[in-house]
Amino acid sequence: MNHAQTLLHILSSNRDRHQSGQQLADEMGVSRTAVWKAMETLRNQGHVIEGIPNRGYRLLTSTLLYSKERLQTLLPSWELHLFDSIDSTNRYAKTLKSRKALALACHQSEGRGRLSRSFYSPQGGLYLSLLFPAVFPLSDASLITSAAAVAVSEAIEEMCGKYCQIKWVNDLFYQNRKVCGILTEGVLGVESGRLTAVVVGIGLNLFTKREAFEDSLKTIATSLYDGEESLPSGFSVDALIASMVKKLEDSLATLSDRTFLSAYRDRSLVIGHEVRVHAGSEEYMARAIAIDDEAHLVVENEHGERKVLSSGEVSIHLEV
Structure with a gap:
């Protein structure tokens, strides 16, 4: 067990109280500097650790779904920003200066959907926003959401064995209930006033239990899995995320060819209805x-x- 894992175990076992840096160092048998480095490792992985002067540290939540190290190995060219909870991954991604970045969280307090609507984002979901440079013709920008819908649905089928249909233009449905929403937003250059990047936000209900949904959503929304205990043995969230990112990246590279449209039509929930x-x-x-x-x-x-x-x-x- 490395220092970060040891620290996580100690913090998880003492959620009801704060522990000083010196207490943690003594219990781990390492220096205060080693504790600090382990703390930063855990925070980079998405764990939320409260630190209060003169009181110490306490683990608020523990995200075990994904690992920054594994994701970075799977997505070496991407800048990763991982969180337990955030107001909006799209909002955060739009502030980044890098060319390619991924913001990821397990909960959003102010998730947003199309037409400025709120997007319910409870624990048990995957909420990710991908920042891409705008290297495609502006005339093709309207195709991005549709390309993303195909990429995500194909990744889900590949990694989870579950078939999703697409309700025009931006929703994925599983067993006739909404399981995913997609929101694409442009980023304008401050000086040029031109489109410089796009952010593709994906909100996927991964294992939120049916009874955990708000009453207004219980009959129209679902998750891929009904509770974390329903995840298959050996299931890798990191692999699912990486598959979605890579498939969308490939689709955007050939956006003008419109090759994704055949799959988009095949998966349509509305054609003929x-x-x-x-x-x-x-x-x-x-x-x-x-x-x-x-x-x-x-x-x-x-x-x-x-x-x-x-x-x-x-x-x-x-x-x-």
Whole structure:
């Protein structure tokens, strides 16, 4: 057991009280400097450790889901920022100056979705935001969310063996319930006023128990696994995260080719179904006909008129 693991064990066993740096050093049989280095290692891994002058240190939460060291090995070119809890990973990622960065948390206090809505982000989820340089034509930026939906759904199928469908434009559904939401935001250069980077936020319900969801979500949301104890033996969250990142990175590198659209159409939850269209102040029933080459949704209303939706959203009644 290394110093960080020893320190984590001591802090986990004494959550109800603070311990001074000297007390920890004495118990571990190491120097205060070694304790400090071990403390920083744990914090970099996402553990939240409270430090109060004249009182000492206390472990508030313990994230054992992922490891910064393992993730860095799997994603060597990425700058990693790991947290137990944060207000919003998208908000944090947009402040970073690096070219490629990943902000990751197990809980968000102020998660955000499309149209400035709040995004429920309880413990048991994975909330990650990827900062990419804007190396693609601006005309292709609207395709990013759709490409991300394919990348995440394929990573889930590859690493978890679970098939997800895509509800246009940014939600993944598992067994007819929402399991993931995606939010793409642009970052403008202060001096140029031009798009310099994009942040792709992914909120995935990994193992939040059904009863833990807010009442308004219990009938429409779900998790890949019902509780942490349901995770398969040997399951690696780090491998799932790395798979999502790599697949999205590959998709963005070939965004203009639109090769992801075939999988996007195959996984569509709405094509061929009656949907309610919400577009600004307009709302009407229509049949979803197709996804075009710009990832827009083509619908046909009750009068046989076809419309191409580039924004707004649709809702669909599903049997669960």
